[in-house]
Amino acid sequence: MHKTLRITVFLTAVVFLLGVLLAGGVFAQEQTLTFAWIPKALDNPVFELGRDGAFVKAQELTETTDYTVEIIYIGSVASDAAEQSRVVEDVIARGVDGIGISCNDPDALIDVINKAVEAGIPVMTWDSDAPDSERFTYLGVSNYDGGVAAAELLVRFMGEEGDVALLTGVPGAFNLEERIRGFRDGVADYPGIEIVTTVACYDDIATGVQVVEETMLAYPDLDGWFFVGLWPLFADRGSMPLWEEAAASGDMKVVAFDTLPVQLEYMKDGLLVGLVGQKYWGWGYDTIQMLFDYIVHDAAFPDWTDSGMDIVTMYNVDAMIEAWETSDFTKPLPPPFPED
């Protein structure tokens, strides 16, 4: 008797639970679109900006369309392809309507991306691609072109000759190597420009500050720098006295990748002359729009969607600062060289 009662209660509970789950599922399918937005890592501030863009777009779509768009922001803490694959599998198991991902490795993620597509979840890549997977498009820039743009900026400010040093993060990181390759090709046309040294900081701010100062000691007459990322610029004023002095004197010109507020401050103070940045905010904002269009409007996208680059100089730095202050990156940036 007791046993029968227990079984009855158990069965009722199971049926009830199943009912709730099924109803929830049906409800979700009709009203809600859930997109997983997966960065390379959670420990990099630029991805936070992309995430904000994704949430803003989700809010806009929820307000202006019949759909409620929800974002799942999830990723591995550090950049790690294996861990990221696991995250994607979790997302597939959880069941979402679309995935936007920045891949830690072009090949390692192919399998899970294809699994998601097989499970009926469209996937697009942003920032960092997995070209051989079944993703429907890639939104990003060519890092090589970014390196070429940085070289053009430096030549413009420094002139067609001079000794130049390069600061990179982890040697061998694909995006950084591409930027360096672009930069080298960009200055190759000017025989007067010599890249005297390349130093690495292993993505560490303290090491970055240290190697920049050491390079300034080793090459006191340096004419230019290309920071392939912004690492040492996260440190506050006064941490690189030799570099600051040379940059402030105007005899040494510095161009850098990325356009974060800390760098814009350095530019306002005349220590940086040119910045080349990706549209971080668009990584989220545009990706969510593209996923939405792909699913709801069956929109077609080319294999590669160019997200464009921001070129920031003293002529348009104020507009960039305003965009950061208002968190509104929707307005186009004024030209970096108005006289052109």
Place this chain on the structure above:
Amino acid sequence: MEPDKPFSPEEDPARFQKEGALTRFARNQLATLALILLAMVVVLSLSTRTFLTATNIFNVLRAFSWIAIASFGQSIVIISGGIDLSAGSNMAFSGIITAMLLVEGVNVPLSIGAGLGITLLIGFANGLMISKTKLPPFIATLGMMSIVRGFCYGMTQGWPVRGLPRSFIALGQTDLSFFIWRVPVPAIIMVCFAVLVYILLDKTKLGYHTYAVGGNEYAASLAGIFTGKVKNIAFTLSGFLAGVGGILMTARLGVAAPTAASGYELDIIAAAVIGGISLTGGEGNVWGALIGAAIMQILRNALVLLGFPAYWQPAAIGAVIIGAVMIDMYRKKSI
């Protein structure tokens, strides 16, 4: 149960004599290390025109000061027979706690106190896990490394904490006049802590106990030493000293990044090991750790000054770590 009173040098002349021999041994070991360091300095002074400038020397001193300070704490732990993998995370965490409080407008001493207090507690928690639940130090501190790093990311949401007051940054960026030189404050603090840790390890009962526990834990406990208490203190000090290093690093950079000091635990351990502190415990001293940290930083500095290709630098650093320890072992065998 009241344990036997631990013996002091006066009560046990035989042991004292042995300690004396050990100390002499350590001095020899230091001489070898100092020789390696000197050789590096001479070669670099001759081969570059920038190495032996006051700017560069103090630049190097400042850069390894926080690694060295954390390495002093690590040395105490390793001498007691443990290892502390959470040192790098602790460095980042003390900086973040201090920076976050500073940004909220809390005054400098209180913020630093909170930053140090929290890493002291983390060290104490490490000690408790290891002494009470008998977790292997490698596992306990590996877990703690991840927990603390998670707090670094979580509390900052991934963003570096900036906009710190000048009065705090001065701690890492000011140079004090010392005869004809202007010596960076972190380097002076490093020397102060080296002396304090030296006194602790060499001149106090606790120091003797630390060597005893690391040398042979079972024998130490039979001799009436509270081995758990010794380990607890060792890990607490390691947490605290990593915190000191982290705060100096944050003050020098003017920014507390959640990714700061990632992987530094290996540099910190390497500095101690290069300095002749045996990973099996019970052997070595704080000056070795200081010289070990100096060798590592001078090597990095040299590779940049000499224009050594960035891609090959990790290989050079690895070779020097192995080389330095091998020279030390060879010397031990040959004597």
